[in-house]
Amino acid sequence: MRAARLSVATAAAAVAALTAVTGCTEKSDAGAGDRVIGVTATDDKCETTTKEIAAGHVELAIENKGSKVTEVYLLFPDDRVVTERENIGPGTKQRVTAEVKAGSYLIACKPGMKGDGIRQDLKVTGAGAAAARDPRLDKAVAAYRAYSQQQADETLPKVEAFVKAVEAGDLEAAKKAYAPSRIGWERTEPVAESFGDIDPKVDVREDGLEDGQKFTGWHRLEKALWQDKKITAEEKTLAAQLVTDLTDWQKRVGKAEISPTSMANGAKELLDEVATGKVTGEEERYSHTDLVDFKANVEGAEKAFDLLEPVAKENDPALVTELDKQFTALNTLLDKYRPNTSSYEFTSYDKVGAADRKELSDAVNALAEPLSKLAAAVAK
Known part of the structure; x- marks a missing residue:
């Protein structure tokens, strides 16, 4: 069961606990360099700092500026999950590292942790770093x-x-x-x-x-x-x-x-x-x-x-x-x-x-x- 499936009564408490243990601090701002994708989630938007990145290790620097608990997914086009971070509380920030090969992907934010989410295309170029x-x-x-x-x-x-x-x-x-x-x-x-x-x-x-x-x-x-x-x-x-x-x-x-x-x-x-x-x-x-x-x-x-x-x-x-x-x-x-x-x-x-x-x-x-x-x- 995905952790996002919380009752309304306990969602706030659970998110507070997760915020404490995932290190959601100001350090989570998207840093310099071409390996970081900043993701800003609101109640009706999912904005990313780039729509193209080279293959290899990437880091999503996520900030929830909305009023709802959200989750962010990096997806293959057929909705298989590359990586995800759930239960991101309002006003909090998180970072997640993933490895991607060349191809087409989607970044999805799900305000309220429901539905298919608000999606942005992501193109990954190059052969990637898997050989190394x-x-x-x-x-x-x-x-x-x-x-x-x-x-x-x-x-x-x-x-x-x-x-x-x-x-x-x-x-x-x-x-x-x-x-x-x-x-x-x-x-x-x-x-x-x-x-x-x-x-x-x-x-x-x-x-x-x-x-x-x-x-x-x-x-x-x-x-x-x-x-x-x-x-x-x-x-x-x-x-x-x-x-x-x-x-x-x-x-x-x-x-x-x-x-x-x-x-x-x-x-x-x-x-x-x-x-x-x-x-x-x-x-x-x-x-x-x-x-x-x-x-x-x-x-x-x-x-x-x-x-x-x-x-x-x-x-x-x-x-x-x-x-x-x-x-x-x-x-x-x-x-x-x-x-x-x-x-x-x-x-x-x-x-x-x-x-x-x-x-x-x-x-x-x-x-x-x-x-x-x-x-x-x-x-x-």
């Missing part, structure tokens, strides 16, 4: 692609077990199979989201629906199991569709556009997912299995970091030391909520009090801030 990439980064990309495929391959049987229980009308068996079926998706969610069309089908929350969009996927079934406490013919049909949609994801994972910077930015996005959905308890509002998703997001972020660490350590050893420290601290804290650390059984999140949620939020923020610098470290 450190071979260790190519190895990291290949390993992460294999990891993403493995997660998709392992997810499908778990989803099929979940769906089988739904189709049998077995409420308790379906509840038990629900959270395990989501782990692989949550670990690699940025890759799945990069396709653009799969996430809205399988992982949307009801308050994240666009106008005219049907409520489908995991959370629609979660609502039926825990709130409605019944399985009807409609849920059985939706369960079958979930398998179809996730099979599509499984087949497309190996073709995803992945770069070292997209891995690093994806790791940051996973922490933003935690900050805006899991810590608040909104993601799994009916089942209260948020800590399962939480742990899977952290594991996925840590996998990307581990693969990029050899190069990042050379370029910014202090950053790597801090990331190692904060990943350890957050994982240790999460272990408090599972009796057996070799299993994925966690405390129901409705049993986690406000003080403990604050402790979890602080640990996420402490990791998210240095993690936001990882893409720049591998791009040096």
Whole structure:
């Protein structure tokens, strides 16, 4: 689920937390040089400082001058995501590093975090800098692609077990199979989201629906199991569709556009997912299995970091030391909520009090801030 899918009631608080951890300061102004694209977002405009740039590493220096929370995407023409930054609060600034090859792209600002956004064309020229990439980064990309495929391959049987229980009308068996079926998706969610069309089908929350969009996927079934406490013919049909949609994801994972910077930015996005959905308890509002998703997001972020660490350590050893420290601290804290650390059984999140949620939020923020610098470290 994209972090942007927040209820109106919690959007301001979540954005405030993310603003704190992403270093949105005056330093985020578009700097000099031809590798920075300034992006100014308002409630009705998306202005960029250039419409053409040479291939290689680029940096989006984003400023939200509007009154609404916004998000900014760098997209392929078919809406696949190159990179993104969500939950950019009014009056805040952020920077995000990406790697682009020659071709046509779009920069999209989405005021209110809804719709297709206000778009600007971007032309990328030249052969790019991919040939000069450190071979260790190519190895990291290949390993992460294999990891993403493995997660998709392992997810499908778990989803099929979940769906089988739904189709049998077995409420308790379906509840038990629900959270395990989501782990692989949550670990690699940025890759799945990069396709653009799969996430809205399988992982949307009801308050994240666009106008005219049907409520489908995991959370629609979660609502039926825990709130409605019944399985009807409609849920059985939706369960079958979930398998179809996730099979599509499984087949497309190996073709995803992945770069070292997209891995690093994806790791940051996973922490933003935690900050805006899991810590608040909104993601799994009916089942209260948020800590399962939480742990899977952290594991996925840590996998990307581990693969990029050899190069990042050379370029910014202090950053790597801090990331190692904060990943350890957050994982240790999460272990408090599972009796057996070799299993994925966690405390129901409705049993986690406000003080403990604050402790979890602080640990996420402490990791998210240095993690936001990882893409720049591998791009040096």
